[in-house]
Amino acid sequence: MFKTLLKQIGDYKRDAVLTPIFVILEVIMEVIIPVMMAAIIDYGLTGQSLKTVCLIGAAMIVMAGMALFFGVESGRTASSASSGFAMNLRQAMYERIQTFSFSNIDKFSTAGLVTRMTTDVMNVQQAFQMSIRICVRAPIMLVSAMVMTFLIHPRFALIFLIVIICLAVVLALISSKANPTLRKVFHEYDELNAKVQENVNGMRVVKSFVREDYETRRFETESEKIRSLFVSAEKLLALNSPVMQFSMYSCILLISWMGAKMIIAGSLTEGQLMSMFTYVINILISLMMVSMTFVMLIMSRASGERISEVLTEEPDLFNVPHAIKEVADGSVDFEQVGFAYPSNPGKEIISDLNIHIRPGETIGVLGGTGSAKSSFAALIPRLYDVTRGEVRVGGVPVKDYDMASLRDNVAMVLQKNVLFSGTIKENLRWGKENATDEDIINACRLAQADEFIRDFPAGYDTHIERGGANVSGGQKQRLCIARALLKKPKILILDDSTSAVDTKTDALIRKAFREEIPDTTKIIIAQRISSIQDADRIIVFDNGRMESVGTHEELLDGSPIYREVYESQTKEGSNDEGRE
Incomplete structure (x- = not known):
């Protein structure tokens, strides 16, 4: 985990290295100051030498300024x-997320990925900043001060050594x-x-069904779970403070008692x-700083592991060496295709599918909910890989194509x-980044969108709210x-797009x-038979x-x-006309 995360320091290695150096220099200055203060007392004040006091005092001021x-x-x-x-x-x-296939994304929820990129990254950022500053300063100060106390008298160093071992446990x-x-x-x-x-x-559905109270209760339940877990963790982490306080006061009392006896004895x-x-x-x-950093590191460790999971997740789909970048035509072939989702590999969604679709052909696809219509469509642009068999586009197995080139030639309008x-133009240019206004208008005419777009006051420059609300x-x-x-x-x-x-x-x-677009192969998945009945061929899935x-x-x-669906829809249409 740590190796994976530290690779991302990148161009900020210089600052990450300079921070500990500055911290070490700061600690050296601070460690020297007490020695000078002792010299002022023992040689300046006791010897009543104003010159000694002034010289050592000036040196202390310089040391403090440098610190x-x-x-x-x-x-x-x-x-x-850290930033x-x-x-x-x-x-x-x-x-990394952009390289994920659908099966990779299925492993992480959308909300989970958002949390990892916000809350988890913030926790790791704080821990990293404390690590390169406080985690360097505290041990060095601890060791330096321990060495100085050992030089003054070894007994004092022994006290701290015992306390540190107990705290570590x-x-x-x-x-x-x-x-x-x-x-x-x-x-x-x-x-x-x-x-x-x-x-x-x-929100519109929540309000239309008057379910605000229900949603509030769901939120309260989830919040209570988080509160309860945090309380459990904080109870453990809270033990850190009293242990530190006990250690501090114990050291002060022992040193006061031992120091007084030594002064009387003249040692x-x-x-x-x-x-x-x-x-x-x-x-x-x-020790307090180490303790605080320790608590932060405990909290950030879980965040670091979650971030590392995303960074080390290997995409399930990848390009083969020397991948083909040209798609010859719009023909599609399924040969003995079987497909199961990676999350449930033992259950095939599609079994033994064989079909040949000619270039420019219009294919209708019909079937009940869960009959694998969308899964069938997702295999053509290689959003998933087949479990067995082979899918070919333009006579070439889809696995042999460069995925970007394949998907540029297979346009898919999903159910959702x-x-x-952004503006309507900006949204449409997702299809073709350098599309001219004429290209955009022509595509909208084909899709029967030009008329309602022109009804907007801003036309094609109308701003679309997030999600097309x-x-x-x-x-x-x-x-x-x-x-x-x-x-x-x-x-x-x-895919049921009309x-x-x-x-x-x-x-x-x-x-x-x-x-x-007579030369474009068109695959229309629909629930309404009227949407596909004039297709060249219709596939019925079950x-x-x-x-x-x-x-x-x-x-x-x-x-x-097919006949049952047709008759039920025809009957419903007749009844609707009768009611009108």
């Missing part, structure tokens, strides 16, 4: 290094108990963020005892249409279709496809298998599933 300078510089470089480290961590995680016990609880806390944070995200995205001077108390304070403050905050479901679908068309793909897949569009507009979209394939007329005669 201040090094302290300020260490703070500046530590802040720069840059956090930025690199976020950037590395974000870039107690802190190790606290760590072993607290870390598992803190990992649970961050898991619950993921759950809490997921509930907030779900609630905010579905210790007043100046040495005074410097000893300064070193005592330095040692105990160092997503628009991003300010356009209707049908408008959102048409914009997503236009965005896909801008790619000028060899294969166009519409469900929110009225039948007249749906027919106009299909007519435009036939007339304007429980992951191709139940039948043929034209509309052929399926009415030969497919019980």
